[in-house]
Amino acid sequence: MSTLEIFNPATGARIAQLQADTPASVVAKAQAARAAQAAWAATALADRKACIARFRASLVAEIDTLAALLTSEMGKPIGMARGEIQGLLGRIDFFLDAVDLATTTETVYAQDGMREQIEHVALGVVANISAWNYPWFVGGNVFVPALLTGNAVLYKPSEFATLTGLAIARLLHSAGVPQDVFTTLVGTGEVGAALLVQDIDGLFFTGSHATGAKIAHTLGPRMVKMQLELGGKDPTYVCEDAHVANAAASLADGAMFNTGQGCCSVERVYVHEAIYDAFVAAFTTTVTGFKMGDPTHEDTYIGAVTRAPQLAVLQAQVDDAVAKGARLECGGKQRSGPGNWFEPTVLSQVDHRMDVMREESFGPIVGIQKVANDQEAVALMNDTRYGLTAGVFTPNEQRARALLARVRAGTVYWNCCDRVSPRLPWSGYADSGMGLTLSTYGIATFTRPKAWHLRQG
Numbered sequence: 047m048s049t050l051e052i053f054n055p056a057t058g059a060r061i062a063q064l065q066a067d068t069p070a071s072v073v074a075k076a077q078a079a080r081a082a083q084a085a086w087a088a089t090a091l092a093d094r095k096a097c098i099a100r101f102r103a104s105l106v107a108e109i110d111t112l113a114a115l116l117t118s119e120m121g122k123p124i125g126m127a128r129g130e131i132q133g134l135l136g137r138i139d140f141f142l143d144a145v146d147l148a149t150t151t152e153t154v155y156a157q158d159g160m161r162e163q164i165e166h167v168a169l170g171v172v173a174n175i176s177a178w179n180y181p182w183f184v185g186g187n188v189f190v191p192a193l194l195t196g197n198a199v200l201y202k203p204s205e206f207a208t209l210t211g212l213a214i215a216r217l218l219h220s221a222g223v224p225q226d227v228f229t230t231l232v233g234t235g236e237v238g239a240a241l242l243v244q245d246i247d248g249l250f251f252t253g254s255h256a257t258g259a260k261i262a263h264t265l266g267p268r269m270v271k272m273q274l275e276l277g278g279k280d281p282t283y284v285c286e287d288a289h290v291a292n293a294a295a296s297l298a299d300g301a302m303f304n305t306g307q308g309c310c311s312v313e314r315v316y317v318h319e320a321i322y323d324a325f326v327a328a329f330t331t332t333v334t335g336f337k338m339g340d341p342t343h344e345d346t347y348i349g350a351v352t353r354a355p356q357l358a359v360l361q362a363q364v365d366d367a368v369a370k371g372a373r374l375e376c377g378g379k380q381r382s383g384p385g386n387w388f389e390p391t392v393l394s395q396v397d398h399r400m401d402v403m404r405e406e407s408f409g410p411i412v413g414i415q416k417v418a419n420d421q422e423a424v425a426l427m428n429d430t431r432y433g434l435t436a437g438v439f440t441p442n443e444q445r446a447r448a449l450l451a452r453v454r455a456g457t458v459y460w461n462c463c464d465r466v467s468p469r470l471p472w473s474g475y476a477d478s479g480m481g482l483t484l485s486t487y488g489i490a491t492f493t494r495p496k497a498w499h500l501r502q503g
């Protein structure tokens with residue numbers, strides 16, 4: 047029987063050893079989910095909503111222990127861990143409010159004895175293969191609306207957030223969701239790959255483009271509904287009329303929050319040449335003020351890097367940039383000692399020959415590039431294979447709207463960044479993925495619209 051070992055990335059200590067799923071247990075869990083789904087879909091929506099409301103109440107009751115668990119397995123500073131669970135409460139409230147509207151059968155035609163209706167039917171059994179960086183958020187964006195709309199969920203948390211995944215299952219079950227309607231699969235990518243080949247009606251994935259591409263390759267010929275929420279290399283342009291101090295403070299936070307491990311973290315900053323030097327100075331001052339250290343401390347802002355191999359990726363990006371002429375404003379290296387630590391790093395005088403401006407960093411490093419005008423900024427923002435979010439800082443809304451209309455990104459920000467709302471759809475262009483979560487569209491996505499043609503006989 048294979049095991050999954052869980053390490054604390056802040057200390058390097060092993061904190062748990064779990065029994066991992068096997069090919070046979072994955073098959074058994076998928077079959078049990080299939081057998082359980084119809085009864086769950088037949089349950090009144092009000093009863094499914096009551097289960098999710100009880101789940102929400104248990105998050106409130108256990109928030110401190112759940113936050114500590116998340117911090118222990120992924121190194122997220124404790125305040126941010128609590129903030130993530132707190133943030134999920136608002137998302138649950140949105141889903142509870144909006145699910146009736148998104149799933150009510152619509153009569154779209156009624157004339158001469160003929161009626162036409164659209165019914166929103168649960169997909170059936172959905173697999174959710176998830177990432178570790180915001181496990182409550184990215185998991186909740188899928189399993190909450192999927193359960194509300196009557197699906198059974200096979201949930202494969204990341205191997206770096208499995209303790210949180212097991213806690214989610216425990217709380218859902220004690221809130222009344224049947225065991226086989228929400229099932230956790232424990233293991234690495236091998237277990238995820240075994241899940242893909244089961245009898246599923248939908249696959250909802252959050253993770254890297256590399257894994258997403260493998261999944262698309264496997265599932266494509268089977269015509270299974272597939273949603274892939276993948277990486278980003280998210281840019282922001284700071285115009286010459288922007289408030290320098292405000293923009294620098296907001297963007298430094300957007301780049302470094304969650305130790306830079308966000309799909310919508312700010313990874314590229316383009317600044318108009320008229321304010322470039324002042325902006326770099328203000329940005330660097332903010333970043334050097336961020337406290338890095340023990341993530342269990344309330345005042346820690348920069349925690350551990352969750353995955354040890356990412357340290358080499360970050361170092362290679364810094365070294366590549368510096369070798370090609372970038373200036374290291376602060377940070378730039380790993381911290382020695384136990385655990386996975388990388389100093390918050392700001393690189394100026396960067397350009398698009400450098401990996402730091404092209405490849406996802408997913409860590410506490412950011413590049414700031416000087417631009418001469420709006421035209422150049424838009425061209426550089428679009429010079430990427432990704433397209434998750436993009437932003438513009440300027441007091442002029444018309445100018446921001448005109449610029450952002452030309453940027454290929456699923457989400458755009460005016461004078462803000464690194465922000466997700468349950469009321470708005472979350473989606474990406476190009477290598478940032480396909481499909482969407484959140485908003486009423488992100489509820490409907492767990493249903494299939496069934497067309498009814500009804501004539502009185």
Ligand code: NAD
Nearest residue numbers: 176177178203204234235238239253254257275276277309
């Ligand atoms: P990852 O691709 O390494 O792993 C994601 C999940 O896929 C894990 O559960 C893993 O076990 C599983 N997996 C790995 N190989 C598999 C395979 N062959 N078949 C099936 N499953 C497999 O990604 P990660 O490191 O967990 O997450 C970081 C990435 O996620 C970043 O690129 C980030 O930008 C992205 N992300 C995107 C969003 C979004 O909303 N677009 C949100 C969060 C994270």
